[in-house]
Amino acid sequence: MGKESLLQMSEIKKQFSENLVLKGVDMNVLSGQIHALIGGNGAGKSTLMKIITGLYQADSGQLFMKGEPVQFNSPGEAHKKGVYLVPQEPLIFPNMTVEENISIGLKQTKKVLKQKMRELNSTLGWNLDLSRLASSLSIAEQQLVELLRGLMRDAELLILDEPTSTxxxxxxxxxxxIVKQLAHSGKGIVYITHRFSEIFELAHHISVLRDGVISASGPVSHFSYEKLIQNLMPEGKTFGSTMSVDHCKQEEKTEDKTPILTVKTLFGKRFRSVSFNVLRGEVAGIAGIVGAGRTELAEAIFGISQCVSGEVFLDGEDISTLSVRERIDRGLVYIPEDRSAHGVFSIASLKGNLTSAILHKGKGWFLPFKQEQKIAEQYLRQLSIRALNSCQSAESLSGGNQQKIVLGKFLAADPKVILFDEPTRGIDASARMDIYELISELKKKGISIVLISSDPEEIMALSDHVWVMHEGKLVKKLENDAITLDQITSASFGVEEEVTAP
Amino acid sequence: MKIKWFYRWEFFLLLLFIVEIAIFGWISPGFLHVNNLLFSMNDFMFISIAAIPMTLVIISGGIDVSIGSIMGLCSIILGVSWSHGVNVWLAVIIAIFCGLAAGLFNGLIILYSRVQPLVVTLGSMFLFSGLALVISGGSKASGYEGISGFPDAFVQLGNGSFLGVPNPVWFLFVMTAAFCTLLHFMKYGRSVYLVGINSKAALYSGLRIKWISLSTYILSGLGGGLSGILLTSYFSSARADLGSEAVLPVITAVVLGGTSIIGGRGSIAGTVLASIVIGFMQYGLQAIGLTSEQASIVIGAMLILSVMARQSSFQKVMQWFRQRKSNSSDLMY
Incomplete structure (x- = not known):
C-alpha cells in the first residue's frame, strides 16, 4: 500500500453569510487508502467535498495535491488534477449509451477512448457492455459508469458520497x-457514509467531522462503535444542560390519554410497519438521519403519497382514504420540509399565501376580500412576521419569515395535529427561537405536534417523547430521561441493531 | 403606493392603444371615425374571445395550441347539424358542447398521460382539424366552400349591431366581464393563480389541482367553440378550416397582455387590451396601404420591442420597491 500523501487539506474554512460551516479542517488522504468520512447532518461534509471538487472555494486554508499547493476554481480543474466525485445519485444521461456517457466531455478521439475504456474494464474485471443504453442500467451499474468516468479522467482521488444508500x-x-480493488491499485478513496458497519468492513482510516472541525481521526483499529458515537455527538452537550430552549418543554403531563393521531402498521415505499400514537397537546419527535424515510412517512400520513397498507386515524376517525383537502378539513396539516418547492407561493401576495389552505372553506364562490385581509393581518401579527403589508410577495421575505408564512397558512386551517417537518431548516437564530416558542404555545392550546427533525438537540428540547427512525422503521421509542443525545444518535445511525446482532 | 397603477402593464397597453390610434388617425383621417373603429373590431373579435379563456390556461401553467382546430371543428359541427335539419340555435348549443368536450379531451389526456400540454395539444390540433375535415367531407361540403345559407337571425349574430355597437363587441364585453369576475374575484380564479405559481405547494395546501387544470382546458375549449360559432355567423359559412391560423395570434395576445408563459401571472384586462392593440395595428397598417405581409413585419417588431420594454420596466419597478424597502427598514432600525 502506498504511503504517499495524495490530498492534504490544511485549515480549510468556509462561511456562508453569518454561518461558519467549516472552522478549519485538516485531513490527509494517502494514495491507496480508503478514508472514511462520517458526520451528522449539517456537520459540513458536503461543503467540504464541494471545496475539494472545485464547486466552492474555501475562504481560507490550502489544498495540497501530492504536496503541491493547488486551487480548484471549477470541477473541471479538479478533474485535471485527478479528483473525481461520484455523487450519491449518479448523474447519467439515460438516452445515451454507456460509452457516450463515459466519454462525454473528454477530448481524445473516440477510438482512443474506447480502447482505454476496454482496457480499464478488463483490468478491473468488470463486464460492463459499453454499447448498452444508460437507461437500462441498474443503480449499481450507473455507479460503475460514474467510477469509470472518474478513472477515464485519470482520477487518483475518488470521492464516494454515500454510495450504498440506494x-x-x-x-x-x-x-x-471494487472499492478495495481500486485502493489496491493505488487510488485514494474518500468514502462518505452513515453506516458504521461499512466503515469497519472497508476503511483503513476514519475522520469524524463535527460542527465544522475534524473531532477525531485515526486508523480504523483505534475506533469502536462507542468511540465513533462519542465523537459524533456535539461537544460538551449533555441532556438539559446547555439547551437554551429548554423552557419550551412542559413538565406537567397531559391528562387526556386518548390518542388524537393513531398510525397503524403503515407500509410505504420508504418505510415499513410504522405504528405510533400521539396524544392531545403532545409534541412527539421523530428523529433520524436524512434518508431514513421520515418525510415519506409524513407525506403518507398527510395523503400526498399513497401507502401500500396500514391505517391512519385522526380523533378516532379512519382518514386513510381521504384526500389531502379532507384531511386538512378534519384538522391534520403537514408543514413540508422543502419550503420553497412545497410550501410558499413565491410570487403570490402574503394574504394569498396565508389563505391558500382555507380557500375552499366559507360560503360562496367569491373571494371574501375583507375577511382575507383580516386573517392576513391576524397571522402577520401573531407570528410576528416582518413584512411591510399583506400585499407584498412572499419571495420578498427572508427564509425564516417565509417559514412563518407557511406555518400561518396551516394554522389558519385550525388544525388539531401538525406534522412539522424540519421546522428550522435554513433559517436564522432569531426566527428559530420564534418557531420554538410557537410550538410550545400551540402545545398549550392543546394542539398536537409531530416534530420531524434531523437536529437531535431540537428534538430533545421540544419533544415529550421521541421515536427514532432508521432505514424506514421506527427502531426506538424514548421517553422522559431516556431522551438523551447519546440514545438518539446511536439509534439514528442504527448502531444498536448492529452491535447486538451477532 | 399611489404611483403603482402607473407601472402596471395594462396601463402601458392602453397608452400603446391610444398612440396607435392617434398615429393612424393622423396618417389617414377617415380612420378615426367611431363607426369605422367599432366595426373594424369585428375582424378580430374571434381572437379576443378565444384569448380570454386561454389566459386562464396559461396562468395555470398550461397551454392549448389546439384552439384554432377547435374553432374549425365547432364550426363544421354547427353547419353539419343545421344542414341535417337541426334547428340552428340547437346546432349552436351542440357546437358549444363540442367545444367543451374538445377541451375536456385535452385536459384529461394531459392529466392522465402527464405529457407536456404543448405536445398533447399539438397532437389534438391535428386530430380535431382532421376530424373536422372528415365530418365536412362526409356531408359533401367541400373543405373550402363550406356550408352556407344560414337563416338570417343566425347571420345577424356576427354581423348585426345593438345600440350602435356591433354584436361581436358586445360578446367581448360579456366575456371580459364574466372572466374578469371569475379570475379576479372568485375563489376559483385565485386557485388558478396558485396552481400556476407552484402546483406542488397547491397540492400540499389541499387545492384540487387536477380539477383546476382540467377545468381551464374545458374553458379554453368553450372559448374555441364560441369563437368558431361567431366566425361561422360572421362569414355566414361553416368551414372546417375556420380559425386554422388563429392559434398564434391568440397566444400572442395573451402573452403581450402580460401573462407569464410559465404561469402564475396575468390578467384578463391585459389580454383583451393586447388583442385589441394587435387587431387595430393589423387593420391600421393595411388601411394606410401596407400589404398584410409588410404589416406582419411591423407587428412582429412591435411585439418584440414591447415585450422588451416590459422586461426593463418591470426591473425598474422592482428596483424602486427595493429602494423603498431599504429606506423604510432604515427607519425601522
Whole structure:
C-alpha cells in the first residue's frame, strides 16, 4: 500500500453569510487508502467535498495535491488534477449509451477512448457492455459508469458520497470489492457514509467531522462503535444542560390519554410497519438521519403519497382514504420540509399565501376580500412576521419569515395535529427561537405536534417523547430521561441493531 | 403606493392603444371615425374571445395550441347539424358542447398521460382539424366552400349591431366581464393563480389541482367553440378550416397582455387590451396601404420591442420597491 500523501487539506474554512460551516479542517488522504468520512447532518461534509471538487472555494486554508499547493476554481480543474466525485445519485444521461456517457466531455478521439475504456474494464474485471443504453442500467451499474468516468479522467482521488444508500445487499458487496480493488491499485478513496458497519468492513482510516472541525481521526483499529458515537455527538452537550430552549418543554403531563393521531402498521415505499400514537397537546419527535424515510412517512400520513397498507386515524376517525383537502378539513396539516418547492407561493401576495389552505372553506364562490385581509393581518401579527403589508410577495421575505408564512397558512386551517417537518431548516437564530416558542404555545392550546427533525438537540428540547427512525422503521421509542443525545444518535445511525446482532 | 397603477402593464397597453390610434388617425383621417373603429373590431373579435379563456390556461401553467382546430371543428359541427335539419340555435348549443368536450379531451389526456400540454395539444390540433375535415367531407361540403345559407337571425349574430355597437363587441364585453369576475374575484380564479405559481405547494395546501387544470382546458375549449360559432355567423359559412391560423395570434395576445408563459401571472384586462392593440395595428397598417405581409413585419417588431420594454420596466419597478424597502427598514432600525 502506498504511503504517499495524495490530498492534504490544511485549515480549510468556509462561511456562508453569518454561518461558519467549516472552522478549519485538516485531513490527509494517502494514495491507496480508503478514508472514511462520517458526520451528522449539517456537520459540513458536503461543503467540504464541494471545496475539494472545485464547486466552492474555501475562504481560507490550502489544498495540497501530492504536496503541491493547488486551487480548484471549477470541477473541471479538479478533474485535471485527478479528483473525481461520484455523487450519491449518479448523474447519467439515460438516452445515451454507456460509452457516450463515459466519454462525454473528454477530448481524445473516440477510438482512443474506447480502447482505454476496454482496457480499464478488463483490468478491473468488470463486464460492463459499453454499447448498452444508460437507461437500462441498474443503480449499481450507473455507479460503475460514474467510477469509470472518474478513472477515464485519470482520477487518483475518488470521492464516494454515500454510495450504498440506494443499493441492494448483493450490489453493496460487489461495490466493496471494487472499492478495495481500486485502493489496491493505488487510488485514494474518500468514502462518505452513515453506516458504521461499512466503515469497519472497508476503511483503513476514519475522520469524524463535527460542527465544522475534524473531532477525531485515526486508523480504523483505534475506533469502536462507542468511540465513533462519542465523537459524533456535539461537544460538551449533555441532556438539559446547555439547551437554551429548554423552557419550551412542559413538565406537567397531559391528562387526556386518548390518542388524537393513531398510525397503524403503515407500509410505504420508504418505510415499513410504522405504528405510533400521539396524544392531545403532545409534541412527539421523530428523529433520524436524512434518508431514513421520515418525510415519506409524513407525506403518507398527510395523503400526498399513497401507502401500500396500514391505517391512519385522526380523533378516532379512519382518514386513510381521504384526500389531502379532507384531511386538512378534519384538522391534520403537514408543514413540508422543502419550503420553497412545497410550501410558499413565491410570487403570490402574503394574504394569498396565508389563505391558500382555507380557500375552499366559507360560503360562496367569491373571494371574501375583507375577511382575507383580516386573517392576513391576524397571522402577520401573531407570528410576528416582518413584512411591510399583506400585499407584498412572499419571495420578498427572508427564509425564516417565509417559514412563518407557511406555518400561518396551516394554522389558519385550525388544525388539531401538525406534522412539522424540519421546522428550522435554513433559517436564522432569531426566527428559530420564534418557531420554538410557537410550538410550545400551540402545545398549550392543546394542539398536537409531530416534530420531524434531523437536529437531535431540537428534538430533545421540544419533544415529550421521541421515536427514532432508521432505514424506514421506527427502531426506538424514548421517553422522559431516556431522551438523551447519546440514545438518539446511536439509534439514528442504527448502531444498536448492529452491535447486538451477532 | 399611489404611483403603482402607473407601472402596471395594462396601463402601458392602453397608452400603446391610444398612440396607435392617434398615429393612424393622423396618417389617414377617415380612420378615426367611431363607426369605422367599432366595426373594424369585428375582424378580430374571434381572437379576443378565444384569448380570454386561454389566459386562464396559461396562468395555470398550461397551454392549448389546439384552439384554432377547435374553432374549425365547432364550426363544421354547427353547419353539419343545421344542414341535417337541426334547428340552428340547437346546432349552436351542440357546437358549444363540442367545444367543451374538445377541451375536456385535452385536459384529461394531459392529466392522465402527464405529457407536456404543448405536445398533447399539438397532437389534438391535428386530430380535431382532421376530424373536422372528415365530418365536412362526409356531408359533401367541400373543405373550402363550406356550408352556407344560414337563416338570417343566425347571420345577424356576427354581423348585426345593438345600440350602435356591433354584436361581436358586445360578446367581448360579456366575456371580459364574466372572466374578469371569475379570475379576479372568485375563489376559483385565485386557485388558478396558485396552481400556476407552484402546483406542488397547491397540492400540499389541499387545492384540487387536477380539477383546476382540467377545468381551464374545458374553458379554453368553450372559448374555441364560441369563437368558431361567431366566425361561422360572421362569414355566414361553416368551414372546417375556420380559425386554422388563429392559434398564434391568440397566444400572442395573451402573452403581450402580460401573462407569464410559465404561469402564475396575468390578467384578463391585459389580454383583451393586447388583442385589441394587435387587431387595430393589423387593420391600421393595411388601411394606410401596407400589404398584410409588410404589416406582419411591423407587428412582429412591435411585439418584440414591447415585450422588451416590459422586461426593463418591470426591473425598474422592482428596483424602486427595493429602494423603498431599504429606506423604510432604515427607519425601522
Amino acid at each position: 443499493l441492494t445487499h448483493h450490489e453493496i458487496s460487489s461495490l466493496f470489492k
